[in-house]
Amino acid sequence: MAAVALFPLLWMLSVSFMAPGEASALPPPLLPKHPSGTNYRELFVRAGMGRYLLNSVLVAGAITALSLVFNLMAGYAFAKLRFAGRERLFQALLGALVIPAQVAMLPLFLLLKYLGLVNSYAGVIAPALASVFGIFLVRQYARDIPDELLEAARIDGAGEWHIFARIVLPLLKPIIVTLAIFSFLAAWNDFMWPLIVLTGQEHYTLPIGLASLAREHAQDSELMMAGSVVTVLPVLALFLALQRHYLQGLLLGSVKG
Amino acid sequence: MNSPRSAWLFLAPALVVLGVFFLLPVLAALVLSLTDYDLYALADIRNLRFVGLGNYWELLHRPLFWSALGHTLYFVAAGVPLSMGASLGAAMLLNSPLARCKPLLRTALFAPVVTTVVAVAVIWRYLFNTRYGMANYVLGLVGIQPVDWLGDPHWAMPTIIAFAVWKNFGYNMIIFLAGLQAIPPELYEAARIDGASSWRQFRHITLPMLKPTMLMVAILTVSGYFQLFAEPYVMTEGGPLQSTVSVLYLMYDEGFKWWNLGSASAVAFLLFLVMFAVTALMLRLSRRGEET
Numbered sequence: 001m002a003a004v005a006l007f008p009l010l011w012m013l014s015v016s017f018m019a020p021g022e023a024s025a026l027p028p029p030l031l032p033k034h035p036s037g038t039n040y041r042e043l044f045v046r047a048g049m050g051r052y053l054l055n056s057v058l059v060a061g062a063i064t065a066l067s068l069v070f071n072l073m074a075g076y077a078f079a080k081l082r083f084a085g086r087e088r089l090f091q092a093l094l095g096a097l098v099i100p101a102q103v104a105m106l107p108l109f110l111l112l113k114y115l116g117l118v119n120s121y122a123g124v125i126a127p128a129l130a131s132v133f134g135i136f137l138v139r140q141y142a143r144d145i146p147d148e149l150l151e152a153a154r155i156d157g158a159g160e161w162h163i164f165a166r167i168v169l170p171l172l173k174p175i176i177v178t179l180a181i182f183s184f185l186a187a188w189n190d191f192m193w194p195l196i197v198l199t200g201q202e203h204y205t206l207p208i209g210l211a212s213l214a215r216e217h218a219q220d221s222e223l224m225m226a227g228s229v230v231t232v233l234p235v236l237a238l239f240l241a242l243q244r245h246y247l248q249g250l251l252l253g254s255v256k257g
Numbered sequence: 258m259n260s261p262r263s264a265w266l267f268l269a270p271a272l273v274v275l276g277v278f279f280l281l282p283v284l285a286a287l288v289l290s291l292t293d294y295d296l297y298a299l300a301d302i303r304n305l306r307f308v309g310l311g312n313y314w315e316l317l318h319r320p321l322f323w324s325a326l327g328h329t330l331y332f333v334a335a336g337v338p339l340s341m342g343a344s345l346g347a348a349m350l351l352n353s354p355l356a357r358c359k360p361l362l363r364t365a366l367f368a369p370v371v372t373t374v375v376a377v378a379v380i381w382r383y384l385f386n387t388r389y390g391m392a393n394y395v396l397g398l399v400g401i402q403p404v405d406w407l408g409d410p411h412w413a414m415p416t417i418i419a420f421a422v423w424k425n426f427g428y429n430m431i432i433f434l435a436g437l438q439a440i441p442p443e444l445y446e447a448a449r450i451d452g453a454s455s456w457r458q459f460r461h462i463t464l465p466m467l468k469p470t471m472l473m474v475a476i477l478t479v480s481g482y483f484q485l486f487a488e489p490y491v492m493t494e495g496g497p498l499q500s501t502v503s504v505l506y507l508m509y510d511e512g513f514k515w516w517n518l519g520s521a522s523a524v525a526f527l528l529f530l531v532m533f534a535v536t537a538l539m540l541r542l543s544r545r546g547e548e549t
Contacts, residue, residue: 002362006365028391074271077267098533099283100532102528104283106282106508127279129270191486192487195490207487210375214379
């Protein structure tokens with residue numbers, strides 16, 4: 001069963017090192033005859049993959065860092081700060097989860113066009129700066145912080161920002177790591193929105209670049225496999241390194257209420 | 258005491274982003290769907306006209322909309338049970354005392370989930386290549402004629418479903434695994450003493466105990482599968498003979514290829530309505546199941 005799950009990925013890696021045309025043969029070759037990095041060189045030198053990779057790192061990195069700040073602040077406020085209408089506002093946000101994101105995409109495109117942000121990094125990043133799921137995750141976790149700790153700091157005269165930065169954030173470290181992986185993976189793998197908002201090749205992220213390559217070089221299996229490796233490897237490596245946090249977050253996030 | 262003012266300062270950035278880039282556009286989409294916003298309106302907003310429910314009316318008379326809805330429902334109706342079955346099977350395998358190297362196995366089965374849809378769709382397109390694909394080669398070994406997986410209108414959607422099941426089952430597997438581990442082992446022990454077969458244990462202990470998990474997983478998977486887009490975009494471009502055009506694919510084409518943003522918004526809302534109705538129906542049926 002594990003073989004079925006991994007076979008396509010392993011074969012992708014193997015074919016990516018084959019010479020052009022080698023994979024179009026019968027029986028389908030499992031291993032390259034003379035492994036070489038030709039396809040990778042071709043991708044980075046001629047097909048602009050380096051640029052796409054850089055764009056992906058930039059966009060996913062910025063989304064992760066900024067959305068982390070926004071979601072942490074909001075999640076903490078929903079968990080620990082007092083204000084009128086807190087529960088109702090939070091319920092309303094959770095309710096908004098039933099609306100598929102694609103409903104917003106057409107007006108969002110017009111809005112960004114009006115703001116001059118179509119075909120820019122900002123156009124991809126801005127809508128991903130906060131997420132209901134992220135806020136929810138932080139709130140669930142932050143509720144366990146003892147109120148006495150925060151009150152004691154307030155009595156000592158600490159300001160709210162000071163409390164947040166010095167006391168709350170260190171306590172939230174595990175959920176910060178979890179949320180960071182979630183955001184990064186989601187941003188890296190996102191397809192539909194970048195496809196819509198990025199109209200010029202110079203801003204393409206890896207999935208968009210790969211999809212456009214796939215339309216041009218449909219027959220070039222070896223090259224496409226190398227492109228897939230470049231796209232998949234970073235997220236797979238990140239997951240393998242931090243899977244404990246990721247899987248915990250998945251369970252925490254799936255138990256709503 | 259913390260003041261409400263500081264609370265709002267903490268909330269403001271996230272709420273502004275969600276408001277400006279999500280809630281406002283959703284409301285605008287509703288208005289947009291009632292207009293004839295197209296390329297001419299994009300050039301000059303004065304060309305915009307209010308058409309009421311005209312877009313909806315027109316869509317309901319377009320065969321392509323119905324076939325896109327049909328393909329999407331096909332994908333959901335076949336994909337969700339298969340995907341949940343695979344998830345539950347894998348979770349039970351991982352949970353059984355016989356399985357070895359569980360962490361390794363779990364990682365391997367989960368790996369496809371974190372991969373990028375576009376990249377793995379490219380791989381599948383190669384695996385299911387008519388002439389050189391591994392799938393047809395293996396079938397050839399047992400004497401089955403090659404199938405034109407992605408080029409035959411009857412086979413394209415099943416191939417995409419198989420791809421989606423492979424890509425996604427690991428996600429629900431982890432949730433099912435947690436659900437299985439929460440079932441008290443005493444229940445199984447008692448059943449074993451009573452001489453219940455493993456099938457009866459599955460039916461009378463595992464399934465009822467997993468029911469809440471099952472419902473949640475089903476709802477999440479259904480809403481995820483209704484959003485089918487990247488797979489047909491990369492693997493088939495909606496073809497052959499538009500047999501893999503999903504509702505979102507139609508929305509994308511209508512909106513960003515033909516720039517009929519008004520009509521595309523109506524497509525988006527109709528999809529939302531269908532998803533909402535299906536989810537509500539599932540919740541209702543599960544509640545009724547509890548009463549009897």
